[in-house]
Amino acid sequence: MKQVINNLEELNKLAQKLAHSFKGGEVIGLVGELGAGKTTFVQFLASALGVKEKVLSPTFVLMKVYATTNIRIKTLVHVDAYRLNNSEELKNIGLAEYLGRPDTLVAIEWADKVKDILPAGVLVLNFKEGSEENERIIEMPAFSHLKI
Numbered sequence: 001m002k003q004v005i006n007n008l009e010e011l012n013k014l015a016q017k018l019a020h021s022f023k024g025g026e027v028i029g030l031v032g033e034l035g036a037g038k039t040t041f042v043q044f045l046a047s048a049l050g051v052k053e054k055v056l057s058p059t060f061v062l063m064k065v066y067a068t069t070n071i072r073i074k075t076l077v078h079v080d081a082y083r084l085n086n087s088e089e090l091k092n093i094g095l096a097e098y099l100g101r102p103d104t105l106v107a108i109e110w111a112d113k114v115k116d117i118l119p120a121g122v123l124v125l126n127f128k129e130g131s132e133e134n135e136r137i138i139e140m141p142a143f144s145h146l147k148i
C-alpha cells in the first residue's frame with residue numbers, strides 16, 4: 001500500500017502506530033534517497049518505544065543499539081548501510097546476533113545495499129519525495145490489522 005505523509009507529525013503518527021503493532025523480532029528495511037526521512041522515522045520509532053538516548057544517524061558507526069522502556073521490545077538496533085558496498089562489515093560488527101531476537105526491533109537504513117543478510121520476513125518501507133517540501137510517499141506492505 002501507499003501512504004501519503006504530509007508532514008513530520010504524520011510521520012510520527014505512522015511510526016507510533018507501527019511501533020505499537022510490533023511484537024519484537026521484526027526487521028524493518030528503510031529504503032529511499034538521501035534526506036527522504038529514514039533517520040527521522042527511526043527517531044520517531046525510538047521515541048514511541050521510549051528510548052531516552054538521543055538517536056543520531058549511524059552513518060559512521062554503522063550500528064547503534066538503544067535500550068527502550070517498552071515491555072515487549074527492549075532493544076532497538078539502528079543500522080545505516082549507506083557506506084557499505086556489501087554486507088560483510090555488518091557481519092563483522094555483530095548485527096546477526098540481533099536479527100530475529102524476540103525482544104529486539106532492527107531498523108536498517110539503505111537496506112537495499114545489504115539484501116543478502118535481510119531475513120525473509122523483512123518489512124520494507126520505501127520512502128519517496130512528494131510534490132510538496134514536507135510530503136513523503138511511503139510504500140509498504142499492507143498491514144491488515146492496522147488502520148493507518
Ligand SMILES: Nc1ncnc2c1ncn2[C@@H]1O[C@H](COP(=O)(O)OP(=O)(O)OP(=O)(O)O)[C@@H](O)[C@H]1O
Nearest residue numbers: 006007008011033034035036037038039040134136
Ligand atoms: N514528512 C517528512 N518525513 C520525513 N522527513 C521530513 C518530512 N518533512 C520534512 N522532513 C525533513 O527531511 C529531512 C529528512 O532527513 P533524514 O536524515 O531523516 O533522511 P534520511 O533518509 O535518513 O537520509 P540519509 O540517506 O542521508 O540517511 C529531515 O530534515 C526532516 O526534518
Ligand SMILES: [Mg+2]
Nearest residue numbers: 038039057109
Ligand atoms: Mg539517515
